[in-house]
Amino acid sequence: MAIRRRTIVYQGPGGPFEGVAAWDDATSGPRPGVLVVPNILGQKEADNLVAERLAGIGYVALAADLYGQGKRATRGADQSIYMDPLNADRPLLLERLRASLSALSALEEADASRLAAIGYCFGGKCVLDLARSGADVAAVASFHGLYDRPPYENVTPMRAKVLVCHGWDDPLAPPEAAVGLGRELTEAEADWQLHAYGGAGHAFTDRGLPKQKGFGYDEAADRRSWAAMTALLAEVFG
Numbered sequence: 001m002a003i004r005r006r007t008i009v010y011q012g013p014g015g016p017f018e019g020v021a022a023w024d025d026a027t028s029g030p031r032p033g034v035l036v037v038p039n040i041l042g043q044k045e046a047d048n049l050v051a052e053r054l055a056g057i058g059y060v061a062l063a064a065d066l067y068g069q070g071k072r073a074t075r076g077a078d079q080s081i082y083m084d085p086l087n088a089d090r091p092l093l094l095e096r097l098r099a100s101l102s103a104l105s106a107l108e109e110a111d112a113s114r115l116a117a118i119g120y121c122f123g124g125k126c127v128l129d130l131a132r133s134g135a136d137v138a139a140v141a142s143f144h145g146l147y148d149r150p151p152y153e154n155v156t157p158m159r160a161k162v163l164v165c166h167g168w169d170d171p172l173a174p175p176e177a178a179v180g181l182g183r184e185l186t187e188a189e190a191d192w193q194l195h196a197y198g199g200a201g202h203a204f205t206d207r208g209l210p211k212q213k214g215f216g217y218d219e220a221a222d223r224r225s226w227a228a229m230t231a232l233l234a235e236v237f238g
Helices: 045-057 084-085 091-106 122-133 173-185 219-237
Strands: 003-010 017-024 031-037 060-063 110-120 139-143 161-167 192-197
Touching: 003 045, 003 091, 017 045, 017 091, 031 045, 031 091, 031 219, 045 060, 060 091, 060 110, 084 091, 091 110, 091 122, 110 122, 110 219, 122 139, 122 161, 139 219, 161 173, 161 219, 173 192, 192 219
Parallel strands: 031 060, 031 110, 110 139, 139 161, 161 192
Antiparallel strands: 003 017, 017 060
């Protein structure tokens, strides 16, 4: 195994954007591609490590950039500075997601006919929007995402298989929001599954965020959600 990285600069509305691709150089030929969509802070090393982890199990992954080259947030009062405008303009967000997906499909290591997307927190909402829009992805996995619907109509039937990994104690997505998402996905005739983790809250995969009431890292939920995601990818890509 020889995991490699490459910085990818690509164009899109408001760009340029800068992501990081990872793949196993010991494997020859195109392989399924997985888009990794970051949380509120934007593209960062934690996302690159997720991309490398996916590369280690046979995929080529692109840790996407939705904010623009050089635009990164840090934890604190201004952490949503780049996210807020995209939350307010979901069609623009979708355009940037599609640009990132196109950058993944253009990688020489990627099989453009076999793509998926995973996302964390804000990124979890983003990958649901990809599925809602009918983007060319076989599956999406949302980790502790947000479930508010965009202003455009869902594609029905929804093409992508959908996995929602949800911390039951998440105050940003309370149980009624998760139930509402299930109803929405059912109405869209999606192939969907919801994994809810008792005692886990928002950002349960974030090892840098100590656990507190409703937030922070939960080892069991992190481990179980990763296993659920890899099982879904194995199912859709064989």
